[in-house]
Amino acid sequence: MQDPEAEAPADADAPVELSEKLTEAVAAALEQGDLERAASLAMPLHAADQADLLEQLGREDRAVLVAQLEPELDPELLTYLDETVRGEVLEQLGPAQAGAAIAQLETDDAIDILEDLDPTEQMALLETLPTPERAAVEAGLAYPEDSAGRLMQRDFVAVPEFWTVGQTIDYLRANPSLPDDFYDLYIINPRYEPVGSVPLSKVLRSRRGVLLTELRMKALHLVPVEEDQEKVGFTFRQYGLVSAPVVDAHGRMLGVITVDDVVDVIEEEAEEDIFRLGGVREGDVFTPPMRTSLHRAPWLLVNLGTATLAALVIAQFEGTIQRIVMLAALMPVVVSLGGNAGIQALTVTVRALAMKQITRANMLRVLGKELLVAGMNGAVLLLAGGSLVLAWLGQFDLGVVFGAGIIMTIIVASVVGVAVPILLDRVGLDPAVASSVFVTTIADVFGFFAFLGMAAWYLT
Amino acid sequence: MQDPEAEAPADADAPVELSEKLTEAVAAALEQGDLERAASLAMPLHAADQADLLEQLGREDRAVLVAQLEPELDPELLTYLDETVRGEVLEQLGPAQAGAAIAQLETDDAIDILEDLDPTEQMALLETLPTPERAAVEAGLAYPEDSAGRLMQRDFVAVPEFWTVGQTIDYLRANPSLPDDFYDLYIINPRYEPVGSVPLSKVLRSRRGVLLTELRMKALHLVPVEEDQEKVGFTFRQYGLVSAPVVDAHGRMLGVITVDDVVDVIEEEAEEDIFRLGGVREGDVFTPPMRTSLHRAPWLLVNLGTATLAALVIAQFEGTIQRIVMLAALMPVVVSLGGNAGIQALTVTVRALAMKQITRANMLRVLGKELLVAGMNGAVLLLAGGSLVLAWLGQFDLGVVFGAGIIMTIIVASVVGVAVPILLDRVGLDPAVASSVFVTTIADVFGFFAFLGMAAWYLT
Numbered sequence: 001m002q003d004p005e006a007e008a009p010a011d012a013d014a015p016v017e018l019s020e021k022l023t024e025a026v027a028a029a030l031e032q033g034d035l036e037r038a039a040s041l042a043m044p045l046h047a048a049d050q051a052d053l054l055e056q057l058g059r060e061d062r063a064v065l066v067a068q069l070e071p072e073l074d075p076e077l078l079t080y081l082d083e084t085v086r087g088e089v090l091e092q093l094g095p096a097q098a099g100a101a102i103a104q105l106e107t108d109d110a111i112d113i114l115e116d117l118d119p120t121e122q123m124a125l126l127e128t129l130p131t132p133e134r135a136a137v138e139a140g141l142a143y144p145e146d147s148a149g150r151l152m153q154r155d156f157v158a159v160p161e162f163w164t165v166g167q168t169i170d171y172l173r174a175n176p177s178l179p180d181d182f183y184d185l186y187i188i189n190p191r192y193e194p195v196g197s198v199p200l201s202k203v204l205r206s207r208r209g210v211l212l213t214e215l216r217m218k219a220l221h222l223v224p225v226e227e228d229q230e231k232v233g234f235t236f237r238q239y240g241l242v243s244a245p246v247v248d249a250h251g252r253m254l255g256v257i258t259v260d261d262v263v264d265v266i267e268e269e270a271e272e273d274i275f276r277l278g279g280v281r282e283g284d285v286f287t288p289p290m291r292t293s294l295h296r297a298p299w300l301l302v303n304l305g306t307a308t309l310a311a312l313v314i315a316q317f318e319g320t321i322q323r324i325v326m327l328a329a330l331m332p333v334v335v336s337l338g339g340n341a342g343i344q345a346l347t348v349t350v351r352a353l354a355m356k357q358i359t360r361a362n363m364l365r366v367l368g369k370e371l372l373v374a375g376m377n378g379a380v381l382l383l384a385g386g387s388l389v390l391a392w393l394g395q396f397d398l399g400v401v402f403g404a405g406i407i408m409t410i411i412v413a414s415v416v417g418v419a420v421p422i423l424l425d426r427v428g429l430d431p432a433v434a435s436s437v438f439v440t441t442i443a444d445v446f447g448f449f450a451f452l453g454m455a456a457w458y459l460t
Numbered sequence: 461m462q463d464p465e466a467e468a469p470a471d472a473d474a475p476v477e478l479s480e481k482l483t484e485a486v487a488a489a490l491e492q493g494d495l496e497r498a499a500s501l502a503m504p505l506h507a508a509d510q511a512d513l514l515e516q517l518g519r520e521d522r523a524v525l526v527a528q529l530e531p532e533l534d535p536e537l538l539t540y541l542d543e544t545v546r547g548e549v550l551e552q553l554g555p556a557q558a559g560a561a562i563a564q565l566e567t568d569d570a571i572d573i574l575e576d577l578d579p580t581e582q583m584a585l586l587e588t589l590p591t592p593e594r595a596a597v598e599a600g601l602a603y604p605e606d607s608a609g610r611l612m613q614r615d616f617v618a619v620p621e622f623w624t625v626g627q628t629i630d631y632l633r634a635n636p637s638l639p640d641d642f643y644d645l646y647i648i649n650p651r652y653e654p655v656g657s658v659p660l661s662k663v664l665r666s667r668r669g670v671l672l673t674e675l676r677m678k679a680l681h682l683v684p685v686e687e688d689q690e691k692v693g694f695t696f697r698q699y700g701l702v703s704a705p706v707v708d709a710h711g712r713m714l715g716v717i718t719v720d721d722v723v724d725v726i727e728e729e730a731e732e733d734i735f736r737l738g739g740v741r742e743g744d745v746f747t748p749p750m751r752t753s754l755h756r757a758p759w760l761l762v763n764l765g766t767a768t769l770a771a772l773v774i775a776q777f778e779g780t781i782q783r784i785v786m787l788a789a790l791m792p793v794v795v796s797l798g799g800n801a802g803i804q805a806l807t808v809t810v811r812a813l814a815m816k817q818i819t820r821a822n823m824l825r826v827l828g829k830e831l832l833v834a835g836m837n838g839a840v841l842l843l844a845g846g847s848l849v850l851a852w853l854g855q856f857d858l859g860v861v862f863g864a865g866i867i868m869t870i871i872v873a874s875v876v877g878v879a880v881p882i883l884l885d886r887v888g889l890d891p892a893v894a895s896s897v898f899v900t901t902i903a904d905v906f907g908f909f910a911f912l913g914m915a916a917w918y919l920t
Contacts, residue, residue, distance in 0.1 A: 023821045048698045056822045082817075172665045181659045183643045183702075199641045200660040205632045237727065238508045240720050242643075259719050260700050266723060267697065270730030271811060277738065278807025279800060285812040289829050293836040296804050300837055300870075303800045304844055307793040314789035321781070321788050328781050328788035329774035332904065333767040335792070340739060340763045344756050347738025351731060352745040357542075361483045362516045369749050376753040377760055384764055410760075444792065 018049035023056050030061045039068040051080035055286055059088070066092055075101040079109045083116050084286040090121075099128025107133075108261065111140040111150050148232050149225040151265065152246040152255030155179040158186040159212065161195060166208030183258070184243050187212055192252040194220055194245040222247050225254055232257060233265040234356065273354060276432035277347065279303075302437060310335075310444035317452040320460055326393060327455050334405040335447035337381055342413030342439040345370045349421045353431045358422065367418050374414035378407030401458055405451030413443040478509035483516050490521045499528040511540035515746055519548070526552055535561035539569045543576050544746040550581075559588025567593075568721065571600040571610055608692050609685040611725065612706040612715030615639040618646040619672065621655060626668030643718070644703050647672055652712040654680055654705040682707050685714055692717060693725040694816065733814060736892035737807065739763075762897060770795075770904035777912040780920055786853060787915050794865040795907035797841055802873030802899040805830045809881045813891045818882065827878050834874035838867030861918055865911030873903040 016022075022041060029038040042050055042065060050069070054062050054077075066073075066089055073093075078086060078101060090098045090113075102110050102125060110129075114122050114137060126134055136154060143149025157178055159168055168185065172178065184197040202215045221235055223246045235241065236259055243258045275281065281295040314321070314331070321327050349366070352358045358366055386403035390396055420438045421431030476482075482501060489498040502510055502525060510529070514522050514537075526533075526549055533553075538546060538561060550558045550573075562570050562585060570589075574582050574597060586594055596614060603609025617638055619628055628645065632638065644657040662675045681695055683706045695701065696719055706715045735741065741755040774781075774791070781787050809826070812818045818826055846863035850856055880898045881891030 020819045020821065023819055027821055046699055048700070052698075052816065055817060056819055058822075058825060169664060172661075173667070178665075180661070181702075182661050200664060201632075201640070201642050204629060204660060204664060205638075207633070237723055238512075239506055240508070242641075242720060259723065260702060263697055263719065263723060263726060266726055267730065270727065270734070274730070274734055274737065274811055275807060277734065278803055280804050280807050285808060285817055285826055285829075289832040289836065292829070293833045293840075296801070296833065297837050297840050299804070300797060300800060300841055301844060303797055304793065304841060304848070307796040308848060310796075311789040311793050314792070315786065318785045318789075322785050325778045325782050326775065328791075329771040329778075331788075332774070332792055332795070332908075333764065333771050336767040336770075336900075336904070337760060337763055340760060341756075343738055344740050344759070347735060347740050348745060351734055356512065357515060357745055359480045359483055359516055361480065361487055362518075365518060366745055369745075369752070372749040373753045373756065376749065377757050380753075380757050381760055381764060384761060388764070388768060440796075444796070448792075 016044045016046075016049075018045055018052055023053055026053060026065070027057060027061060030057070030064055035064065035068050038065055042069060043072070047074045047076035048080040050074070050077050051082075051085075054089070055082055055085050062088070063092055070097075073101065075104040076109075078102065078113055079105065082284060082286050084284055084288070086113065086116070090117075090125075095124045095128050099125050103129050103133045106153065107136045107140055107155075108151060108153055110137050115141060115145065115150065144226060146229045147225065148223045148227045148229065148246050148257060149254075151229055151232065151261050152223075152225070152257050153179070153261075154255045156186060156245075156253075156256040157182055158188045158192075158194070158253060161187050161189055161213055163212050164208060165203055165206045165210045165212065165215075168203060168212060169208070182243075182256075185212070186245055186253065186256070188253055194222065194247065194253045196220060197243075197245070220245060222251070223257060224249070229265045230269050233262050233269055236262040237266065269354070272430075273350060273432045276430065277350065277436055279436065299437075306437060306441040307444065309441065310448055313445055313448045314452065317448075317456055320452055320456040323460055324398070324455065326398065327452060330389065330398075330402050331405075331448055331451050333385070334402065334409055334451045335444045337385075337406050338409030338413040338443035338447045339440045341374060341377060341410040342417040342443050343436060345374070345414040345417030346421060346435055346439050349418050350432050350435060353421055353425050358425075363422055367415065367422075370414050370418045371411065374411045375407075378410040381410065382407045397459055398455075401451065401454045404454060405447065408450045409443055409447035412446050413439055416442045476504045476506075476509075478505055478512055483513055486513060486525070487517060487521060490517070490524055495524065495528050498525055502529060503532070507534045507536040508540040510534070510537050511542075511545075514549070515542055515545050522548070523552055530557075533561065535564040536569075538562065538573055539565065542744060542746050544744055544748070546573065546576070550577075550585075555584045555588050559585050563589050563593045566613065567596045567600055567615075568611060568613055570597050575601060575605065575610065604686060606689045607685065608683045608687045608689065608706050608717060609714075611689055611692065611721050612683075612685070612717050613639070613721075614715045616646060616705075616713075616716040617642055618648045618652075618654070618713060621647050621649060621673055623672050624668065625663055625666045625670045625672065625675075628663060628672060629668070642703075642716075645672070646705055646713065646716070648713055654682065654707065654713045656680060657703075657705070680705060682711070683717060684709070689725045690729050693722050693729055696722045697726065729814070732890075733810060733892045736890065737810065737896055739896065759897075766897060766901040767904065769901065770908055773905055773908045774912065777908075777916055780912055780916040783920055784858070784915065786858065787912060790849065790858075790862055791865075791908055791911050793845070794862065794869055794911045795904045797845075797866050798869030798873040798903035798907045799900045801834060801837060801870040802877040802903050803896060805834070805874040805877030806881060806895055806899050809878050810892050810895060813881055813885050818885075823882055827875070827882075830874050830878045831871065834871045835867075838870040841870065842867045857919055858915075861911065861914045864914060865907065868910045869903055869907035872906050873899055876902045 026038050026041050042053055045053065054065065057065060081089060102113060114125060129137065140150055184199050185203060186194050187196045189195050197220060198212055198215050206215060221239055221241060221244050223232055223244050225246050225248055241259065243256055245253050246255045246257055248254050279299040382403035385406050386399040389399035389402045417439050421435045424435065425431045486498050486501050502513055505513065514525060517525060541549060562573060574585060589597065600610055644659050645663060646654050647656045649655050657680060658672055658675050666675060681699055681701060681704050683692055683704050685706050685708055701719065703716050703718045705713050706717055708714050739759040842863035845866050846859040849859035849862045877899045881895045884895065885891045
């Protein structure tokens, strides 16, 4: 998806990039009511930078600037906006104008925008689209969310196996309706199955009489149209692909996915892992506070439940704590260390699963390694923590119990940190979901129990 | 970087992809000592899959399989291996054979392998390379780590501004030493400065007499050779680029970076954030236990220090806890909720900073929003937590103190979760580094102090 605005005659200057200074200048101009200056600063920017600029302005300033830019609004702008801000802008434009902008986009971009809307808004916009665009978008929306069908571009160049370089070049020259930019030619058989691809550079460098099949073609990695985008991203990264054909259940070619679409997918998937590990459902800094609160509160309520479990364990040892109050001060240290060691093991495991580095063949080896690391680090912290207590409180026995509590909790939490994501992955769930709550709960419950239990048995 | 092995004649079957079954079949064959079967299963795989297969085997099995594959080892395999495993394989091959393999790689891949080695190993391998390859690799290694200079490909196609399509095609056909695959032609002026680029699809579709400058060229996003790869990744993603020219301080063209190189960078950068947030220095599941332990122990020792700070706070309230032992059971709940809310705010902020969504212009707005969210979720948990204590222990006053402790800690931890990464970013540090330790320490220290302090003042 090359932005048409990014094309310019040969003597065009380097494009203006967005800077903090520029954002502040626009904000200042808007504050002073100098709308023309604000627009003249924003106008030369690439649509992606205009989107960032709008996102960084307050809600009112944003509406004012959009109104100012509206007559010459680059439709691509919509594709770069964050979901929340895009909703605002679409509402401001109204269905007719929003639809006119969306009709100018490539199909995959239009789908990207429409799939985020609620059904009534989606329908209202679809109705404003010209019939061919509408049909293409609806066909895309019929594929499952996050599938290859929604990522693919339907415009591609496919030629029969028996053509020569010359025939191909003549065909390309004679058909202005073919896509603007493409990097590979696909060769299809009479059943419309892709059988190979030839990079354009090879076509350009061959004589007209050469058969396409004589050029050394790249082996194809076919992408089934229903395949999840995460798998698509993995395939591109794994094999260093630039583009891949998308096929239906019968192996017939439906479209093409190019690496620039996949860049966004890879970002999204990594972001999903980051957010899930952080207990956040979405990371949209521009989501209104109320919705953000609704997204995050359930996680905190789950956390209240698991922390209460840990509190119940502590409550069992009321008598012990009453006798040795310092246990109350030391016990959070035990569970904190255990939790952190567990999160370390968890982070590495979740990432390795995403990279498909852990399979049945090596999962016991990975678990064994983490156990060894937990043992070694546990021993280091046993010594450090034990000495600390000895130095601080002068109590050798308490130091021993503290150190023993630490190493036991670190080992248990680390095993859980490796085992839980692997188990979730085995049963087909996302290993990042809920893993961290498991790990910290186990570290808390086990850590309090082990430390206070040993103290009750050994010290009192 | 297309893998030469991925090229096949037109009638080649779809490539074999690695599956768990296949990995297990290879492992089983190795166990039975059927080396030929193991090799015959591994051989048809893409080099990237061979790398994954080797990674998933145990150390000894790996060495045996490498020895078996060695006569026909695809040099690309080395580029796909994880750093630790690659070190083992290079050692097994020995400098002469390893050097011969590296000499066959593209320069940027060779640099990628050599930059990870220690200086003596690096020197030993460099000495085995033929002079031109060695010079190219050394020139690449002279650029800073993680800079555009190390990512770029030095082979590119640049043509003068006054050429026609016909001249260009003749030049391409006459020069077999030009790179195999490329997607854009660069147009340079007499000072060797890139002034524009033309996608190959445009060249293919134009008549021979057309001047290149008449084709609508893409505006260029020039990448300075010293630019950090993170910035390069951002530029590609932001503007949807497929390739970009790399220039020296005088604006002269030195090389080209293509989007497939950037895919790896984007992955790496996202991975770095995941690891730093998880308190892990590197996520290599294949790193030996001893080194992993050394990487992770410092973080746990820092954690021991910060948790001890929190313990010191608790110790100040020994008397209060002795009187109301249930405080000891409830206080971990307060800090756990605060910590989790803080980590949520932190996760979103770190990610938004990486996406350059937070700048001076909107940082106060972001902080204000998180404050609002913290207030709302704090109120929800105040009610839920307070009721829980009332139901469990039947103590209204304790419920009030507990709820108040929760909301205060959530608010403080959330502000810290937003402010710390923004401050780190402002002073030029990575916002993901050490942010989570700050947030949990503040949640612990403040939470214990607020909860126990209120209890001491209000309940006793």
